[in-house]
Amino acid sequence: MFPASSDNYARDMSTPRTPEITLAGGPRRERSDAVRNRNRLLDVAARLVAEHGAGNVTMDQVATAAGVGKGTVFRRFGDRAGLMRALLDHAEKRFQEAFLTGPAPLGPGADPVDRLHAFGAAAIEHRLRYRDLYLAAEQPADQRYSNDPPHDLLARHVATLLVAAGVHGDVDLLTQGLLATLEVPLLHHLSTRRGMPADRLAAGWGDLVDRVTGEG
Amino acid sequence: MFPASSDNYARDMSTPRTPEITLAGGPRRERSDAVRNRNRLLDVAARLVAEHGAGNVTMDQVATAAGVGKGTVFRRFGDRAGLMRALLDHAEKRFQEAFLTGPAPLGPGADPVDRLHAFGAAAIEHRLRYRDLYLAAEQPADQRYSNDPPHDLLARHVATLLVAAGVHGDVDLLTQGLLATLEVPLLHHLSTRRGMPADRLAAGWGDLVDRVTGEG
DNA sequence: ACAGCAAGCGGACCTTGGTCCGCTTCTTCT
């Protein structure tokens, strides 16, 4: 429905364009001013967020600081959460690569249960590091998890590892349950308000994984 | 900080008042017009929510329909989520009584693991039934779980049962993990968007509980 | 080079949650 994520930053603006085969209603190339504006907006937004915290940056501020109209911001990113998601894009992609293709035990090669342990620890660290953006990027309660490709990717990954670890049963549901444990607002609460350090959270995840996979 | 929940509906407005011993800065009795207004607001809000859905009722509508000023609504309930929470109060209290003092296996008397199973099934049913209100009552991501007595009550209950079931380890964290599984937005998503019936969700909870408590 | 046009732009405008503060009403004390 919306332009969707983009993978921003340093987009190649000089490709000499092929005749642009648009058969079957394929998408037209993006206009250059649109690209310029998106990059400007992302730069400016990143700066403002770093300065004032994601929760204290208004869409107007971003638009003004980037020298564009408010409508442009919303056209690009759909809504506030969309802008925040775009800002997370980079970090999230790096995290994804780490468990998809990076070195073991997080990446391929290690025992599935070990990978699950590593996955939890990495996810916790990642999410706590960017909690500010994650909290600001949260969608309204009634559409959370809907159309959330990053979440789906994690789910596929975890489900695969569970199966590889020999877990039987409703793996799909088990996966959603495990991932619910890693939701940012909860991590944030346990970490900040309840004073639990990241390694305790990681140990808790590990314990849960062991119980679910039947280790120990 | 705010007047907090109240237990609304049909409040006794005719008690002849005792001299009201206010030593040590105790709270004054609530003014009668305040009580009247709260009840009016709750009635009206309940009606509007039933008619249009919790997500489609504005604070202005409620105020106007109740014949009070907007400020009054906010003074009573703090914010929109607070009003929704107040509307949930009744149902939530009944649910709490069911597992605290009701008949087994949900209430006391049964095996702790059986009670956990029953608890999950009941929570899932309860939350799906009132999902509309729960979704509208959700707090901003950065303060979720903070000062959430209902959540804390459930947590104590689950933690107690886990201990009674002989679970060792970081029970506190394990409890939070289990409860995360029952968050309304997730249940809503799995139920509505993914088409999972309530008993599948309940079975999934049961499976998770069994794994955690080391049954099967 | 230029015409045609889809894509993009911008900012006025709307909606809604939430705040503020001068005025009113209830309660209590005498």
Place this chain on the structure above:
DNA sequence: AGAAGAAGCGGACCAAGGTCCGCTTGCTGT
């Protein structure tokens, strides 16, 4: 009954997210 003070009230006001639509701009085909 009346005075005094606290509690409550209401609606004007503000902030911020999101929409709309007439105008502009970059792209493409000739």
